[in-house]
Amino acid sequence: xxxxxxxxxWAKEFKDEVNRSSVYxxxxxxxxxxxxxxxxxxxxxxxxxxxxxxxxxxDGEARDVTVGPASEAQKCDFVITAPYSRWKEVATxxxxxxxxxxxxxxxxxxxxxxxxxxxxxxxxxxECTTRVPVEWPDEK
Amino acid sequence: xxxxxxxxxxxxDSRAEVGYADDEPSAFASMLGGLIEANIRxxxxxxxxxxxxxxxxxxxxxxxxxxxxLDFKGGNLVVHNGLKPRRTLTxxxxxxxxxxxxxxxxxPFGLPVYYDEVGRGVATKLLRGKLKIDxxxxxxxxxxxxxxxxxxx
Numbered sequence: 001x002x003x004x005x006x007x008x009x010w011a012k013e014f015k016d017e018v019n020r021s022s023v024y025x026x027x028x029x030x031x032x033x034x035x036x037x038x039x040x041x042x043x044x045x046x047x048x049x050x051x052x053x054x055x056x057x058x059d060g061e062a063r064d065v066t067v068g069p070a071s072e073a074q075k076c077d078f079v080i081t082a083p084y085s086r087w088k089e090v091a092t093x094x095x096x097x098x099x100x101x102x103x104x105x106x107x108x109x110x111x112x113x114x115x116x117x118x119x120x121x122x123x124x125x126x127e128c129t130t131r132v133p134v135e136w137p138d139e140k
Numbered sequence: 141x142x143x144x145x146x147x148x149x150x151x152x153d154s155r156a157e158v159g160y161a162d163d164e165p166s167a168f169a170s171m172l173g174g175l176i177e178a179n180i181r182x183x184x185x186x187x188x189x190x191x192x193x194x195x196x197x198x199x200x201x202x203x204x205x206x207x208x209x210l211d212f213k214g215g216n217l218v219v220h221n222g223l224k225p226r227r228t229l230t231x232x233x234x235x236x237x238x239x240x241x242x243x244x245x246x247x248p249f250g251l252p253v254y255y256d257e258v259g260r261g262v263a264t265k266l267l268r269g270k271l272k273i274d275x276x277x278x279x280x281x282x283x284x285x286x287x288x289x290x291x292x293x
Contacts, residue, residue: 099204099235104167112175113182113292119239 002133005088006039006051010132011065017128018062024128025060028121032058033114036073038081046137047084078110088136090126097126161211161220168201169208173219175242176210176289189289191215195282198223198230198274201238210286228282230274237265245293252287 003009018024037053052073056064066072073079082090086105089095098119100106108115115122158177160169180187193212200207200223209224210217223230231241240262245253254263265271276283 096235098239099201102168102171102201102235102238103204103206104170107167108171111178112171113178116175116239116242116292119243 002135005047005084005091005134005136006053006067008067010134011053011067013132014129015062015065017131018057018065018125021124021128024121024124027124028057028060028118030059031118031121033077033110036076036079037087038070038073038079039087040070040081040083042084045084046140078108078115081107081109085138088138091129091132091134093130097122157215158217158219161218164221165219166206166208166221168204168206169219169221172199172208172210172290173217175292176217179289179292186289189285190217193282193285193289195228195279195286196224196226197282197286198227199238200230200232201235202232203234212286228275229279229286231271232274233265233271237262237271240265241287242290242292244287244291246288246291250288251284252291 003013035055035057037055039047039051039053041048041050050070052068052070054064054066054068054073054076055062080101082100082105086095086100090097090100090106095105097106101108158173158180160173162169165173176190180190190212191214194214195212197210197212198207199210207223209220209222209227211220211224231238233241240258243258244262245256245259247253253259262271266273273283
């Protein structure tokens with residue numbers, strides 16, 4: 001059953017999806033930093049307020065994924081920021097996250113060598129988002 | 141062309157500097173420049189390679205149609221948006237392979253490792269023509285040095 005985009009239900013489904021992935025578990029061995037996703041508001045797409053997703057990831061496991069204000073996500077060790085519609089493109093496989101970062105469509109803040117070292121883990125995490133059925137506010 | 145002032149180095153132990161030729165560096169240019177800067181700031185062996193390297197290296201990402209030119213000047217690097225003339229080497233490949241290149245492990249004698257999973261993937265792309273390196277035959281040592289500076293491993 002589809003869940004509302006970037007809601008608490010979505011966060012739970014996403015966390016479970018990450019923890020079901022053996023690829024992520026292997027690729028993210030040694031990862032010990034928090035990751036924040038900032039979803040910028042797009043009122044014309046029925047996404048009126050920015051949201052922050054805080055991911056507590058540790059050694060191949062998603063210990064917690066929560067949705068809250070953008071300011072919380074901005075405190076994480078790594079922060080990826082993009083407008084709502086860009087995140088939707090990522091989650092629906094219309095935009096590859098690696099290409100998106102190289103093109104500046106997704107803005108990354110954090111230690112670059114570390115994130116590059118874990119490219120495979122971040123690619124699998126993106127795959128996990130695509131496996132969560134989502135109800136998009138601009139498609140209602 | 142407008143040349144932005146080179147950013148000061150954060151590590152006082154090294155003279156290495158990374159700057160950008162364009163007033164608005166592309167996201168790709170900022171990422172590569174930032175990656176190299178972080179590498180040479182934290183890894184003395186990479187800083188030594190950086191100090192010695194004089195070469196103009198182009199990297200063109202085929203699936204986003206964006207390129208940069210890394211102008212290494214023996215302890216300084218100027219990153220240009222796009223491919224500029226008089227390049228020593230030009231690497232043309234997709235975004236995923238650019239990430240793989242920066243994940244190549246460095247083995248004995250400072251040579252990139254092509255026998256592990258990442259290395260085999262890069263070698264296969266080279267053999268299949270999905271990774272093209274212009275100027276490779278006459279600049280193998282330069283490619284190895286660039287790989288060492290670029291690699292996060």
